[in-house]
Amino acid sequence: MGESEHPLRLILHDFLSQNLCKELEFIHKSCCTVGYRPNVFSTTLSHLIATNCGHLLIPFVSIRERLKDKVEEFFGCEYELFIEFTGLISWTKGASIGWHSDDNRSYLKQRDFAAVCYLNNHGKDFKGGVFHFQDGEPTSVVPVAGDLVIYTADSCNIHSVDEIIEGERLTLTLWFTRDSSYDEDVKLISLLSQTLLSGSVDDRPFPFLPSPASSNMYWFSQDQASHDHQEGFDIRWARIHVLHYTFGTTNLTINDATSDSSFHLSESLEKPLRLGRQNEFFKKEFANGLHPLQVVQFYCWKATELPTVNNISDEFGNVKELSCSLEDFKNDSLNVMFLGDQKLVLSIFGYESSDKKLQSSFNWAHFSYVVAAWEDYSLQLRRELITSLPHWRSNHSIFATGT
Numbered sequence: 423m424g425e426s427e428h429p430l431r432l433i434l435h436d437f438l439s440q441n442l443c444k445e446l447e448f449i450h451k452s453c454c455t456v457g458y459r460p461n462v463f464s465t466t467l468s469h470l471i472a473t474n475c476g477h478l479l480i481p482f483v484s485i486r487e488r489l490k491d492k493v494e495e496f497f498g499c500e501y502e503l504f505i506e507f508t509g510l511i512s513w514t515k516g517a518s519i520g521w522h523s524d525d526n527r528s529y530l531k532q533r534d535f536a537a538v539c540y541l542n543n544h545g546k547d548f549k550g551g552v553f554h555f556q557d558g559e560p561t562s563v564v565p566v567a568g569d570l571v572i573y574t575a576d577s578c579n580i581h582s583v584d585e586i587i588e589g590e591r592l593t594l595t596l597w598f599t600r601d602s603s604y605d606e607d608v609k610l611i612s613l614l615s616q617t618l619l620s621g622s623v624d625d626r627p628f629p630f631l632p633s634p635a636s637s638n639m640y641w642f643s644q645d646q647a648s649h650d651h652q653e654g655f656d657i658r659w660a661r662i663h664v665l666h667y668t669f670g671t672t673n674l675t676i677n678d679a680t681s682d683s684s685f686h687l688s689e690s691l692e693k694p695l696r697l698g699r700q701n702e703f704f705k706k707e708f709a710n711g712l713h714p715l716q717v718v719q720f721y722c723w724k725a726t727e728l729p730t731v732n733n734i735s736d737e738f739g740n741v742k743e744l745s746c747s748l749e750d751f752k753n754d755s756l757n758v759m760f761l762g763d764q765k766l767v768l769s770i771f772g773y774e775s776s777d778k779k780l781q782s783s784f785n786w787a788h789f790s791y792v793v794a795a796w797e798d799y800s801l802q803l804r805r806e807l808i809t810s811l812p813h814w815r816s817n818h819s820i821f822a823t824g825t
């Protein structure tokens with residue numbers, strides 16, 4: 423491709439490492455909410471902050487800087503650009519977008535450039551979802567994890583995305599602006615300051631525990647306009663369900679437990695609950711539904727690097743001490759929860775999600791090890807955030823401080 427022929431767009435391979443792709447996938451699958459279009463899910467940085475996961479901004483910091491540098495360099499910007507929006511966006515079966523430019527609404531006029539990083543692979547993780555430019559070369563971009571597309575947001579780059587046939591197509595998407603009043607960093611720093619500097623949050627033993635947003639942000643329905651809460655599912659529950667886990671709660675009343683009130687039931691994901699797998703339940707109680715979801719997604723990310731059971735030291739206990747059968751919880755009247763239409767869950771999140779290797783190697787000792795590893799990871803990021811924030815506040819920008 424002659425770059426000079428098409429100075430309005432650039433495709434780069436291997437811009438992101440495979441590990442960063444996996445880390446961002448972990449963040450999205452543990453934190454996303456329903457998106458702005460049908461069958462689309464999104465994780466914005468302000469949402470991470472609002473759910474006490476501001477520390478999960480840290481993995482975005484260097485890549486945002488690298489992307490901004492690349493866009494400024496490629497388009498020869500003589501002015502500084504600002505990041506207007508950063509988000510993880512996933513498209514599932516049925517999602518698509520026709521020909522459009524990214525500044526085609528009055529409220530999007532500030533957008534000057536777009537960057538789309540592909541975090542998973544066409545053909546393997548999803549079918550469909552090929553990106554097309556209406557004019558010029560290349561005509562199509564087949565998503566490959568780690569690849570980057572940048573283009574101007576104006577009508578020189580009319581583009582579309584084919585309908586997703588199966589699976590979940592995940593991207594890291596950024597828009598850039600020349601207009602400093604749309605600088606995302608300023609808003610994020612202000613949100614972080616409000617949440618982190620208000621009170622003694624770090625006195626708690628686990629200051630990094632996620633706190634859920636309102637339940638309707640996690641409620642997926644095919645026809646979102648209908649507000650019919652019967653036909654749908656809670657995405658926090660759905661994401662653990664496709665991986666063969668269950669939630670168990672002692673907080674149910676008989677009325678809640680009737681099958682036609684799944685949406686109502688999803689409010690119990692805000693309370694302490696247990697995680698189960700094949701009728702065995704982990705002994706430790708979790709703070710809310712997002713908490714075990716994050717651990718389970720962390721397990722998926724790290725599965726290939728896990729030590730074998732024999733190498734896990736005794737401190738993580740043996741399997742018998744770590745889990746109980748449903749029967750053992752009889753006195754607590756533990757209930758297994760079903761938060762939505764299982765067929766719909768499988769059609770949206772079910773594709774290839776049952777990683778065979780992960781399934782056969784599962785045991786609660788491994789899981790317990792992963793809980794501890796996730797706590798270390800979270801605490802580390804949290805420390806980094808706390809030391810970076812004063813620098814970000816005085817510079818009015820988010821950057822890698824090298825701490």
Ligand SMILES: O=C(O)CCC(=O)C(=O)O
Pocket residue numbers: 519524538553581582583593595
């Ligand atoms: O994900 C992509 O490849 C592009 C998505 C897109 O066009 C948009 O979000 O405006």
Ligand SMILES: [Fe+2]
Pocket residue numbers: 522523524581
């Ligand atoms: Fe677009």
